Amino acid sequence: MLRHLFTLIWNRKRANFLLITEIFLAFVILFVVGSTLVYSQQNYRTPLGFDYEQVWQVDLDPGMQPRAQRAATQRQVIQRLKSLPGVRFVARSSSNTPFSGNSNRSDLRRTKESGGAYVNGNFYYVEDAMRDVLAPHLIEGRWFDKRDDASTRQPVIITQETREKLFPGESPLGKIIPNGDQEMQVVGVAGTYRASGDLSEPRAAAFLRVSPQDTSFEHLETLLVRVQPGAGAALEKRMTTEILAIGKGWSSNITPLAEQRAAQLKLIVTPLVALVVVCVFLIINVALGLFGVLWQTINQRRTEIGLRRALGASARAISAQIVGEILVVSTFGLALGLLVAAQFPLLGVLGVKTSVYLTAMLLATALIYTLTAVCALYPSWLAAGIHPAVALREE
Amino acid sequence: MLQLTDIEKVYQTKTIETVALNRVNLTINKGEFVSVMGPSGCGKSTLLSIMGLLDEPSGGILELDGRPVKSYSDKELAHLRNQKIGFVFQSYHLINDLSVLDNVELPLLYRAGVGGKERRQRAHAALDKVGLSARTTHFPSQLSGGQRQRVAIARALAGRPEIILADEPTGNLDSVMGEEIMDLLLGLHRHDGTTIVMVTHDEQQAQKTERLIRFFDGSQVA
Ligand SMILES: Nc1ncnc2c1ncn2[C@@H]1O[C@H](COP(=O)(O)OP(=O)(O)OP(=O)(O)O)[C@@H](O)[C@H]1O
Ligand SMILES: [Mg+2]
Numbered sequence: 001m002l003r004h005l006f007t008l009i010w011n012r013k014r015a016n017f018l019l020i021t022e023i024f025l026a027f028v029i030l031f032v033v034g035s036t037l038v039y040s041q042q043n044y045r046t047p048l049g050f051d052y053e054q055v056w057q058v059d060l061d062p063g064m065q066p067r068a069q070r071a072a073t074q075r076q077v078i079q080r081l082k083s084l085p086g087v088r089f090v091a092r093s094s095s096n097t098p099f100s101g102n103s104n105r106s107d108l109r110r111t112k113e114s115g116g117a118y119v120n121g122n123f124y125y126v127e128d129a130m131r132d133v134l135a136p137h138l139i140e141g142r143w144f145d146k147r148d149d150a151s152t153r154q155p156v157i158i159t160q161e162t163r164e165k166l167f168p169g170e171s172p173l174g175k176i177i178p179n180g181d182q183e184m185q186v187v188g189v190a191g192t193y194r195a196s197g198d199l200s201e202p203r204a205a206a207f208l209r210v211s212p213q214d215t216s217f218e219h220l221e222t223l224l225v226r227v228q229p230g231a232g233a234a235l236e237k238r239m240t241t242e243i244l245a246i247g248k249g250w251s252s253n254i255t256p257l258a259e260q261r262a263a264q265l266k267l268i269v270t271p272l273v274a275l276v277v278v279c280v281f282l283i284i285n286v287a288l289g290l291f292g293v294l295w296q297t298i299n300q301r302r303t304e305i306g307l308r309r310a311l312g313a314s315a316r317a318i319s320a321q322i323v324g325e326i327l328v329v330s331t332f333g334l335a336l337g338l339l340v341a342a343q344f345p346l347l348g349v350l351g352v353k354t355s356v357y358l359t360a361m362l363l364a365t366a367l368i369y370t371l372t373a374v375c376a377l378y379p380s381w382l383a384a385g386i387h388p389a390v391a392l393r394e395e
Numbered sequence: 396m397l398q399l400t401d402i403e404k405v406y407q408t409k410t411i412e413t414v415a416l417n418r419v420n421l422t423i424n425k426g427e428f429v430s431v432m433g434p435s436g437c438g439k440s441t442l443l444s445i446m447g448l449l450d451e452p453s454g455g456i457l458e459l460d461g462r463p464v465k466s467y468s469d470k471e472l473a474h475l476r477n478q479k480i481g482f483v484f485q486s487y488h489l490i491n492d493l494s495v496l497d498n499v500e501l502p503l504l505y506r507a508g509v510g511g512k513e514r515r516q517r518a519h520a521a522l523d524k525v526g527l528s529a530r531t532t533h534f535p536s537q538l539s540g541g542q543r544q545r546v547a548i549a550r551a552l553a554g555r556p557e558i559i560l561a562d563e564p565t566g567n568l569d570s571v572m573g574e575e576i577m578d579l580l581l582g583l584h585r586h587d588g589t590t591i592v593m594v595t596h597d598e599q600q601a602q603k604t605e606r607l608i609r610f611f612d613g614s615q616v617a
Contacts, residue, residue, distance in 0.1 A: 003511065004497070004504055011492040307488045310449050311550075312477020312505040314470050389450030392488060 005321065005328045016329050019293060023333025023372070026286045027364050031341045033279045034360035039352055040199045040272060049159075049193040050098065050134040052257035054231070057097050058223040058239065063249035070217040073247045078223065080242050086231040087239075091129035092210055092220040096122060098134070098195040099260040108158070108206055110166055111176055119165035121204035124195065125219060128209070133226045136207070141173045141188030144209040148187070155209045156184040159193050162204040177206075184208070197264050224257075283367075287375050294326060294379040298386075305383050306391025315384040322380035323373055330372045334365055396558065396590055397423040397446055402455035404441050404613075415441040416452070417613040423558075428584045428591045430601040433610030439594045440485055440562055442610070446592060447482045447560045448472050477505050481551030483561035485594075487543045489535040495522065495546050496531040502554040521549040524579055526572075540567045548576060552583070559583070561593040565600065577603060 009016055060077070062070045074092075081090050096102040104125075109118030130136070131143040139160060148155040156177060163172050177184040184206075192202040210220060227235060236254050243252045298305070305318055313321070341361050345354040404416040415438040423429055423446070431439050444450040445457060448464060457464045459475065467475065476482075481502070489498050499518040503509045509517075522528050525545040535543055544567045551559055561580070565573035577600050583589040593604065601607050609617040 001504065007497060008492060011494075303488065304490050307490065308501070308505075309473070310447070310476060310482055310484075310488075311502045312473050312554075314473035314505075316470070317473070317505060387450075389444045392444075392449070392484065 001321075001324070002328075005324050009325060009328045009332070016332075019290070019329050020333045020336070022286060022289060023330050023368060024336045026283065027334055027337030027368050028340055029279065029282060030364035030367055031337065031360050033275055034363045035344070035352070035356055036275065037272070038359045038363070039201075039356045040268075042353075042356060043194075043199050043201055046192060046194065046202055047137075048098070048195075048198065049191050050136050050195070052098055052134070052261060054227050054229055055098075055133060055257045056225045056227060056236070057100070057255050057257060057260065058225055058243075059253040059255075060221050060223065060243070060247075061251045061253070062217070062221075062247065063251060065247065065249055067217070071215040073250070074217055074220075076246050077243055077250075080246060081223070081225060081239060084235070084238060084242065086228045086235045087225055088228060089129050089132040089226040091127040091133045091224050093127070093130065093222045093224050094123070094125035094219050095222050096124060096195060097222055097224060097260075098257055099197050099264045101196075101264065103196065108162055108166060108177055108204060111178055114175075117166055119162060119204040121159075121162055121206055122195070124193075124205060124207045125210050126207050127212070130207070130224070133224045136193055137191035139189045139191050140171070141186070143188060144207075148209055149211060149213075151185065153183045153185040154179060155187045157188040157190050157207040158186055159190045159205045161192065161202055162206055163189050165204055197268070198261070199265075199268050283371065287371055290326070290372060290375040291379070294322070294376055295382070298322070298379045298383045301383075302386055302391040302394060305386045306388045306394075309386065309388040310392060318386070319380040319384045322383045323376045326372045326376040327369060330368055334368060338365070396425040396427075396460060397421075397592075398456075398458040398461075399446070400456045400458075402442075402445060402452045402457060404438070404445065404450070405453045414613050416445070418455070419613075419615055421608070421615065423590060423592060425557075426584070426588045426590055427606060428581070428604045429593070429606045429608060430604040431592065431594045431608045431610060432596065432598075432601055433616075437610045438613045439610055443482075443560045443562050443592065443594060446558075447480050448476050449482070473505075477502060477554065479557050481554055481556035481559045483547050483551045483559065483564045485562040485566065487535075487547040489543055489546055489550075491535050493534075494531065495527065495533050495535070495538070498535065498546055499550045499553050501550060506554070517553050517555075518549070521553040522546075524552060525549045526575065541569065541572055544568060545572075545576070548579075555587075556589070558590045558592070561591065563594050563596065565595065565597065573597070573600070 060074065062073065065073065078090050081087050094104055096104045104123045105120055106123050107118045108121050110116055128144045141157070143157065144155055158166070158172060166172065167175065172186045172189060175186045177186065190207065193205050194200050194202055239254060240252055243250055308318060338361060341357065344350065345357045399419050399421040402416055402419040406413040406415055419442065431442065433439055441450070445452050496518050499521055500514045503514040503517060519528065519531065522531055525548050527542060527545050527549065530538065530542065535546070538546065544564065548564055551561070559580070565576050568576060580591055580593065581603065584591050595601055608615055
């Protein structure tokens, strides 16, 4: 029977050409949108790698204060904030804080003698206290501490993505990573750290230690503060006034990371939702088109259907044939679509994991088959009701 | 085999009511070769389509092998049409998008337990009988009227039915070809014991059958 359907569709390829094209295009669009969604969803489900609840970001603006005095004032601010009831930990950070959208990328590479492998990654400058503020997940080695004060090399903690690229199959602890004319030494390995947000891909990154003696202010204007659970507007207000009191002409801006995260998510999810809405309308359109074509086909083929009934096809066999035909037509369209879709993982242009594409292909295929089958249900029911004697006399 | 008791068929249109069959009583015995004659519009095709289980009579009882056809479900009727009956339509009714061979295979497609290979073989054999083995890959639109008629006959033969209902099977054939088809039907009747009911306008052909039924205005007159 299946062969018969293929023969029939093949012989009617001219008539089915538009239908096949429509299904092909619908598939490609579903595949692209599906890939985007699957990709986002997979990233969303990956742990962020830190704890952002009860962490506030404090952006400091020193105003007109002379450069030389800024670091000292900042130190005072930090001391005061630490002493406030409700504040647990405070740490200086580079501006690429979680959900900020800022990044500070550079190449992380092995020494020439070790092969010179490299990977581009985000550099996070953090203080020792960051362990308590953001609580990044440590897999191996240790977090920064006083021991590092004596170190002649810049201590660095790499994330597991960096380790996979630079140190596959070996322990990175104690290894040297050149950084310009200086050298960094790995003291620990952290788990995935996705400060770029919920929908960002896990990428290589490294934490670089800011020592307490570091008096530079320019790239450490941001403070991250872990507060007690339940701390709210009152503490925020207090912090603002304290900062103003210490730094003449200073101003600050305090945002809970949870708020920053929500704002970022909204920004990213809105176009995704728009995409899905457009896609749904498109699918409805395709479905209506399919439905119309099928309906019309049934009317054009009444004699043929009557004949099949006369030759012994049961009503159910006729229904099955109509649904089967559209599934075969879909198969032709899908085959073309899959051919196109397969180019994405094969060429690897976007650097997205193959599993994302495969899942999207599977989803799009299932959706198209379901859609066409559903569209064929009513026409197939109509076809099954065609009376042989009546239909055969109409010609 | 087929028993018609007081069969009536009334076509109802908006304006008029046409009585196509009026209280027809008829028995077709197993293995009989019956021809039906009558003027155009007297109800011959209607009679055949009722006997072929394609249409329901408006009144009366049709029995097949002693059982009233009314008592069969739709599925059983489909099964009977497929297994027992071979229908040759007055206007052939071939599927234009299928090759001659695929058209002839069609009834076997709806028969369980007949594989693709056997279908093919039987279709070839049937086409051979009507002298069309050289045209198997053609499409209906590439055939003459007479050739199409022969494909329609081959299709009815392919299922090796017990009953063949043929509506003017030689209507579009020249006398030589018509003669051959007639011989073919006579052969099926004689050697395979096939029951045949044939509508014809050809008096000579009708004489060759065992029984001749004449119709006039929806009623049997002889
Ligand atoms: N669907 C229908 N609606 C109304 N009247 C019909 C319908 N089908 C057939 N008839 C009428 O029933 C009568 C019998 O038709 P039928 O086709 O059985 O004739 P026939 O004997 O086969 O004629 P012919 O020799 O021309 O094929 C005709 O008068 C015809 O007009
Ligand atoms: Mg007729």
